[in-house]
Amino acid sequence: MHYVATFFAGAFLCNSIPHLVAGLQGAPFPTPFAKPHGVGDSSSLVNFLWGFINLLVGLYLFSRHPVTLEFTPDLIVPLAGALAIGLFMSMHFGKVWRDKHAQ
Template structure:
């Protein structure tokens, strides 16, 4: 396996984690920050834009996941996938927690 294979697996986890809040917000009809909002990542985007952004993240994550031939089990690939998912999740929870606190003040 080459280095880019491992990078792709890591980012598959990150993209799949990132699709969750955007799809959930879009499907619930709620505004939520996206990279397209002003200010970027802080201002709210429409539910439709969140749904589309979440779908794009899902598509990219699914492509990276299926192209990487990830073998289930306790191995380096699964560890990298979970690391990408967890690191993105920790970052998003911290970032959006701060954004929400700032909006409630």
């Protein structure tokens, strides 16, 4: 269970970054609340709030399952979570961006 929690902690923390950045820049960006989900843009306020919630969830998971900064499975698993969501998001939002700008 520890590794599952830290995997998702890494994923939530990674996912918080683009939403917080978009929100702080005042830029629209897709969220699960947009129509269509994950494709349409949400307001900067929704993005900031969604990013902040992701940040809180990631930090909460790490507070319940601490990780050391030694190169052990305790660190590799949350990094794998961040890598997995980062790869997915970069491919998904790259396609969304291309589709929006191809019109």
